Amino acid sequence: MDRNQYISIAQRLIDAEVGKREVTRITTEHPDLTVDDAYRIQEELVGIKLGQGYRIIGTKMGLTSPAKMKQMRVEEPIYGYIFDYMVVDGNVLKLSELIHPKVEAEIAFILGEDLEGPGVTIEQVLAAAEYVVPALEMIDSRYENFQFTLPDVIADNTSASRVFIGSAMRKPADLELDLVGVTLAVNGELKDLGSGAAVLGHPAQSVAMLAGMLSRKGLKLKAGQVILTGGMTEALMLSPGDTVTVKWDGLGTMEFRVEE
Ligand code: 0L1
Numbered sequence: 001m002d003r004n005q006y007i008s009i010a011q012r013l014i015d016a017e018v019g020k021r022e023v024t025r026i027t028t029e030h031p032d033l034t035v036d037d038a039y040r041i042q043e044e045l046v047g048i049k050l051g052q053g054y055r056i057i058g059t060k061m062g063l064t065s066p067a068k069m070k071q072m073r074v075e076e077p078i079y080g081y082i083f084d085y086m087v088v089d090g091n092v093l094k095l096s097e098l099i100h101p102k103v104e105a106e107i108a109f110i111l112g113e114d115l116e117g118p119g120v121t122i123e124q125v126l127a128a129a130e131y132v133v134p135a136l137e138m139i140d141s142r143y144e145n146f147q148f149t150l151p152d153v154i155a156d157n158t159s160a161s162r163v164f165i166g167s168a169m170r171k172p173a174d175l176e177l178d179l180v181g182v183t184l185a186v187n188g189e190l191k192d193l194g195s196g197a198a199v200l201g202h203p204a205q206s207v208a209m210l211a212g213m214l215s216r217k218g219l220k221l222k223a224g225q226v227i228l229t230g231g232m233t234e235a236l237m238l239s240p241g242d243t244v245t246v247k248w249d250g251l252g253t254m255e256f257r258v259e260e
Pocket residue numbers: 060061062063064137139140141153158159230231235
């Protein structure tokens with residue numbers, strides 16, 4: 001594949017996001033697409049968005065739970081980028097802006113210092129972190145019926161679409177992040193629960209692995225950026241009229257309403 005093909009696929013995925021419509025997955029047309037190709041497409045997608053004036057505010061890790069890794073038959077998570085326009089202000093999610101979003105509860109890190117892999121340890125992540133905050137990630141695959149292979153989802157910026165960032169800021173040393181529990185309820189009915197350990201054993205391990213993956217590209221994690229470490233719960237489909245309430249041990253409660 002050459003660069004023009006990467007750019008044209010990246011543009012197709014951006015058009016799907018902007019036009020709020022599903023597209024056929026890329027591997028239907030390009031069955032030999034590799035993970036390396038996929039990250040090259042993602043880089044072009046990021047470059048186009050930066051060229052449009054959007055800003056990167058952070059990074060996300062995906063496929064961090066044992067269940068998702070098994071389902072996708074992968075041994076390593078995947079990463080993507082969070083842009084400024086993805087952060088939702090207030091407590092309403094508008095479905096009309098998206099395709100078929102699902103929500104997952106996460107723990108996010110905000111680093112006080114840059115972190116550069118490889119070989120970063122959990123202890124180094126905890127020392128470099130300024131705060132942890134609760135976050136709700138909306139994943140919204142641009143592919144038909146949320147069906148994709150690993151390279152497809154990497155190219156699609158790991159389904160990143162919207163994020164609510166909570167206001168509870170805690171020093172990571174004040175919490176046992178692997179033991180932090182979370183419950184996710186819709187309209188008052190418990191739908192799922194999870195813990196920090198569901199994220200690669202410990203959310204800080206997700207940051208350490210991300211630093212390692214970025215180092216292969218000569219990149220590092222930067223102070224001030226938000227890092228979404230991965231879902232502590234299953235990703236849950238949303239319907240108009242839903243009120244989603246998520247409670248974390250030690251990190252408070254977040255709630256939002258889903259509108260058409
Ligand atoms: O954030 C995530 O774990 C999602 C990664 C992409 C997989 C999906 O869209 O379900």
